[in-house]
Amino acid sequence: MRFWSLFSRNIKETYRDAMALGFLLAFPLVFMLLFGVALGGDGKVSYSIGVVDNNQSDVSQSYISDALGAADVLSVKVYSNTDNAMEDLRLGNISSYIVIPDGFGEQVATIWQKMPGNIELNITYDESNLSASSNVISIINSITRSFAGIEIPITINTNPINIETKITQIDFIAPGIIIFGLLIMIPTAGRIMMHDKDTRFLHRMMTTPTRPWEFIVSYSLSMATIAVIQVVIFLLLGWWFGMDIVGSVWLAFAIFVLTGLCSIGIGMVVASLAKSENQGEALSWLFSMPLAIISGLWFPIEYMPSYVRTFADLFPYSHATEAARAVIIRGVGMEAISTDFLVLIIWTGGIFIIGTFLFRRKMKS
Amino acid sequence: MITNNPLSVRKPDDSFAIQTFDLTRIFGKLVAVDGINLDIKKGELFAFLGPNGAGKTTTISMLCCLLKPSSGTALVMGNDINKDPYKVKAAIGISPQDTTLSDHLNPIENLELFGSMHQLPPKIVKQRAKELVETMGLSDRAKDQVKKFSGGMKRRLNIAMALISDPQLVILDEPTLGLDPQSRRAVWKYIARLKKEKTILLTTHYLEEADFLADRIGIIDEGKIVAFGTPVELKTSMIDTHTIIIKAWNLTQKTIMEMKEKYEDVQITDGTMTITDKRVNFQEIVDHLHNAGTIIRSAYIKEPTLDDVFIKITGKELRE
Ligand SMILES: Nc1ncnc2c1ncn2[C@@H]1O[C@H](COP(=O)(O)OP(=O)(O)OP(=O)(O)O)[C@@H](O)[C@H]1O
Numbered sequence A: 001m002r003f004w005s006l007f008s009r010n011i012k013e014t015y016r017d018a019m020a021l022g023f024l025l026a027f028p029l030v031f032m033l034l035f036g037v038a039l040g041g042d043g044k045v046s047y048s049i050g051v052v053d054n055n056q057s058d059v060s061q062s063y064i065s066d067a068l069g070a071a072d073v074l075s076v077k078v079y080s081n082t083d084n085a086m087e088d089l090r091l092g093n094i095s096s097y098i099v100i101p102d103g104f105g106e107q108v109a110t111i112w113q114k115m116p117g118n119i120e121l122n123i124t125y126d127e128s129n130l131s132a133s134s135n136v137i138s139i140i141n142s143i144t145r146s147f148a149g150i151e152i153p154i155t156i157n158t159n160p161i162n163i164e165t166k167i168t169q170i171d172f173i174a175p176g177i178i179i180f181g182l183l184i185m186i187p188t189a190g191r192i193m194m195h196d197k198d199t200r201f202l203h204r205m206m207t208t209p210t211r212p213w214e215f216i217v218s219y220s221l222s223m224a225t226i227a228v229i230q231v232v233i234f235l236l237l238g239w240w241f242g243m244d245i246v247g248s249v250w251l252a253f254a255i256f257v258l259t260g261l262c263s264i265g266i267g268m269v270v271a272s273l274a275k276s277e278n279q280g281e282a283l284s285w286l287f288s289m290p291l292a293i294i295s296g297l298w299f300p301i302e303y304m305p306s307y308v309r310t311f312a313d314l315f316p317y318s319h320a321t322e323a324a325r326a327v328i329i330r331g332v333g334m335e336a337i338s339t340d341f342l343v344l345i346i347w348t349g350g351i352f353i354i355g356t357f358l359f360r361r362k363m364k365s
Numbered sequence B: 001m002i003t004n005n006p007l008s009v010r011k012p013d014d015s016f017a018i019q020t021f022d023l024t025r026i027f028g029k030l031v032a033v034d035g036i037n038l039d040i041k042k043g044e045l046f047a048f049l050g051p052n053g054a055g056k057t058t059t060i061s062m063l064c065c066l067l068k069p070s071s072g073t074a075l076v077m078g079n080d081i082n083k084d085p086y087k088v089k090a091a092i093g094i095s096p097q098d099t100t101l102s103d104h105l106n107p108i109e110n111l112e113l114f115g116s117m118h119q120l121p122p123k124i125v126k127q128r129a130k131e132l133v134e135t136m137g138l139s140d141r142a143k144d145q146v147k148k149f150s151g152g153m154k155r156r157l158n159i160a161m162a163l164i165s166d167p168q169l170v171i172l173d174e175p176t177l178g179l180d181p182q183s184r185r186a187v188w189k190y191i192a193r194l195k196k197e198k199t200i201l202l203t204t205h206y207l208e209e210a211d212f213l214a215d216r217i218g219i220i221d222e223g224k225i226v227a228f229g230t231p232v233e234l235k236t237s238m239i240d241t242h243t244i245i246i247k248a249w250n251l252t253q254k255t256i257m258e259m260k261e262k263y264e265d266v267q268i269t270d271g272t273m274t275i276t277d278k279r280v281n282f283q284e285i286v287d288h289l290h291n292a293g294t295i296i297r298s299a300y301i302k303e304p305t306l307d308d309v310f311i312k313i314t315g316k317e318l319r320e
């Protein structure tokens, strides 16, 4: 009874607090909307691609100029070797490059003579720019087919190979935003505890026979409930924006909830270490925003210096993002993400133990 | 360890709601509460008076088990604050000096929260919360979030929170702080009504509040109890002089000289003569002035107030 009252009081305090509610719901919603609107519409896009012609035949020349070059959606740049193409891909000047293999001309000629055959192309693309690459690949696929005049699919060797599913940009970006929404629970999670401590309301509550563990459990359980509500809302929002979860919804849900719990634990630690609510909030924002960036929530982290990535991997959010994307986009099961999942579980457990210990100590002071 | 007072020889006694035994709290070098020995009887209203920083709130924090004593102990409703904090907490209701409420809850929800933290049946809590909201004149705002309340409204709810558990001992740290005169009087009336049923420990800066409400008063200064007794006892034992105040026209220099010869302390300001002495005879003075041709506009004997007692003992004005 006592515990339940505290629990529901914490929920009320959070959801009736415009600021807290804003950070919990409005902020991630705005992000989701922005990304959704920005990436949802397939307007007039043009993709820059590179071509390395190792065949140097009439057929390959004509393929480049008449087929690829004629497509509005592509702007084609020819490279003499793959090193130059790779350099531009790294710099982001092109989204992918095609390597036309030596036998290309003969393969096409065979097909033109109505003989059974196969066309092979190698495409290297920037995995982080997934929607662009998947679009480009399907564009190249259809251009090549019409050039060769064949109905059978051509073999496109991609690097990395993972283009079977119909991945949209929102699929790639949504897990990151959801994780971001859960990451910024760090400032909100500690908020109510710090506020109670600052205003001495916690002291007042401690003049009742309520035990310290009841405070701690009710604070964390109410925040955990809020985390679960958040995850449900985010998943619904993602679904509304067209995110398909290829893998298990429950597994994605579990990953997100664990991530939320980590944030609550961190929030509790911050709340226990901070001297005041203001200091605590400033501290958690200072900590959350860079963490969001280096954990690859919005931007690809492939090109970050390795020590930054190693540092980011110490925290749960890069693992959560990896695992969530793997489940949502690639549809993998538990076995493929077990390491990331384990990291999340250990983090959740560990941070709660530390948070409880520190907060208990703080309550006594 | 600083112990100015000799170790108390008092024994625990059932008839007391609070007994402190050399209760001491030290903050760094500052001795905030300095070996207090206090007995507060069950059913009485005890007022704690003292200038700012005297140690009232610190004492209360120790009695509520929020603060560990540096040394010494206290029995609250028969329970040792060091050994049985939860039993102590169960027996008391406190209205702290700082108004602290759950901002986004309404008054009823605030009261019910504390009721349930005292593990009272929800039905009783609901009923009592409604009554308290009414008593404190907050019925029409019962559904509003507390953060929208005025300071005085919060203050009244702050007091109500101390009573939701129907505790045997009520501790009110400056309950009427920040209330307008009307609300203050209403709260006084309510406290006076409670007096019959509960033990009340209250601190205040309003001496007339203590005078009006308290059965007994303890004056604390620099962490020590410097005076103790009923309001009347304090006034009569501490103030052995009497004061007569006379407003008069055409007071001559000669008359004033005569009075100054006769009485210990004679002050003149704007035609008002204040005469203070251990022995003053009202009739004698009035007659004397009359005969000297002074026209007296008013003359009265000033009763000693707690203010006088307070200033005499602590050398400080209570209110800045
Ligand atoms: N947590 C603390 N740390 C250090 N010093 C403290 C602490 N709490 C109180 N004090 C000091 O102890 C002394 C007594 O403070 P206390 O709050 O008990 O006074 P008070 O009698 O309630 O005064 P007031 O009438 O202003 O409320 C003050 O000098 C105060 O500065």
Ligand SMILES: [Mg+2]
Binding pocket: B056, B057, B058, B097, B173
């Ligand atoms: Mg005080």
